[in-house]
Amino acid sequence: MAPRVLIVEDEENVAYVIRTALRLAGFATTETPSGRDALHLASDADPPDLIILDVQLPDLNGFEVCKRLRFDAVTTPIIFLTAADSVDDRVRGLTIGGDDYLTKPFSVEELVARVHVILHRTGRAPESQVFVCGDLELDDTAHVVTQGGREVSLSPTEYKLLRFLLRNAGRALSRNQILDHVWDYDFDGESTVVETYISMLRKKVDSSPPTLIRTIRGFGYRLDGT
Numbered sequence: 001m002a003p004r005v006l007i008v009e010d011e012e013n014v015a016y017v018i019r020t021a022l023r024l025a026g027f028a029t030t031e032t033p034s035g036r037d038a039l040h041l042a043s044d045a046d047p048p049d050l051i052i053l054d055v056q057l058p059d060l061n062g063f064e065v066c067k068r069l070r071f072d073a074v075t076t077p078i079i080f081l082t083a084a085d086s087v088d089d090r091v092r093g094l095t096i097g098g099d100d101y102l103t104k105p106f107s108v109e110e111l112v113a114r115v116h117v118i119l120h121r122t123g124r125a126p127e128s129q130v131f132v133c134g135d136l137e138l139d140d141t142a143h144v145v146t147q148g149g150r151e152v153s154l155s156p157t158e159y160k161l162l163r164f165l166l167r168n169a170g171r172a173l174s175r176n177q178i179l180d181h182v183w184d185y186d187f188d189g190e191s192t193v194v195e196t197y198i199s200m201l202r203k204k205v206d207s208s209p210p211t212l213i214r215t216i217r218g219f220g221y222r223l224d225g226t
């Protein structure tokens, strides 16, 4: 299910730009130009995952909408939009319970990025089930690994190992960390099993340059690339 964003904005062209960008980024959207309407939509039985809230609205201003929602214990994250580039407004927006703030004119890329960050921070973003690194792709939903578009056959342990490396791409992982996460039980320090499996994985998915799996001597491994 795509996260749903409620856009509260009375300027139709701005609402249009936000709606288009969010839908392209895979979000579902609902919209209203009215602050009062937003109060109902936000405390609905099927509430949005995030609210983009314009401050200057014709009926009830955005700050008031936010205050009332927080008073009613609605904790949905809120990003304020305003034309006023004042520190006062920014502080006000955040102290009454807003999560972030964008000043018009803003770039939609920036807005979409903030939406991602806030949904992630508040634990409302669905965890990505597809991991990509270089020409390697692991689709955890379909349980399929492909390289350069061709399917690679991995044993269950190789698959778990690769998934762990991909989830932590760019991060150095110690042999013990890998043991804990991939094997789920204590090997009493026999970490040569990690080396064995890394070596098998390298043969299957990392045999030609540019290679992705780096050995960190005396420590463990790191998956490089994006």
Ligand code: CA
Pocket: 009, 010, 011, 054, 055, 056, 057
């Ligand atoms: Ca407005």
